[in-house]
Amino acid sequence: MEAVDAWERYARRRTPRREFNASGARTWLNWTQYPDHGPDESILGDVQCRSVLELGCGTGCNLAHLSTLGAICTGVDIAPSQLKKAVTRWGHLPRLTFHTAEATDYLSCTAGQFDVVLSVFGPVWFTDPAQLLPLIRKRLSPGGVLAFSHKPPTAGGVQPTGTLREARAVTRWDHTPREWSAVLTSFGFSDIRAEIISPPAGKDTGTLLVKAYT
Structure with missing residues (x-):
């Protein structure tokens, strides 16, 4: 499958997340492409005892943090190699499971x-919103x-097509904030x-x- 191969290539080039962030924390949630920058998990509200699904969880670092806060976490990633990395690093944590699957396939089959x-630079950026x-x-x-x-669209580049530089088989939906608001509203x-x-800086x-x- 071309998309799986593309994400496997991307995963192989990724540098593992640091053991500790700038504050000395072992786990944390990062919404942006920059370390130690931007909001934290508080935008989700209290996650204790709440069920959390991350689409495109990668090596599971964001979910691991939510697990330490008491969330019941499930991670899904299309790249098989990411499952091994996630389990190796975070498999000791409670309330944390990982699956290898394409996002729409998983959502179609699960009864959960x-x-x-949540999706951090993940499938919401790379999957047709209508699906x-x-x-x-x-x-x-x-x-x-x-x-x-995800990264905002560049000037003149807001069409819902394009290719991820690191995974060239993958289409990208580059919507502006206003466009995402309209799309989400249309789906309820x-x-x-x-x-x-x-x-x-x-x-x-x-x-x-x-x-x-919802």
Whole structure:
């Protein structure tokens, strides 16, 4: 499968997350492409005892942090090698499971319900919203939250096509905050907040962060 191979190539080039962040924490949630920058998990509200699904969980570092806060976490990633890395690093933590699957396949087959679905530079950016968003909404509990982040579109590049530089088989949906708000509304989400987080000093590209409720 071309997309799986592309993400495997991307995963092989990724540098593992540091053991500790700048504050000395062993686990943390990072929404942006920059270390020690941007908001933390608090935008999700209290996650204790809540069921959380991360689409495109990679090596599981974000979910590991939520697990330490008491969340019941499930991670899904299309690249098989990521499962081994996630289990090796975080398999000792409770309430934390990982699966290898494409996002829409997993959502179509699982019977689970989730209070939170998140995607950090993950499938929400790389999957047709008309296919993915109805599946996410179906699996979210009433009042559940969808939160995701990705790079904002560049000037003149807001069309819902394009290729990820590191995984050239993958199409990218480069929507602006206003466009994401309209798309999410059309699929029944509400209380939508879409914004661009400014980059740290010396960097040019911010991060688009979106949160919406069922």
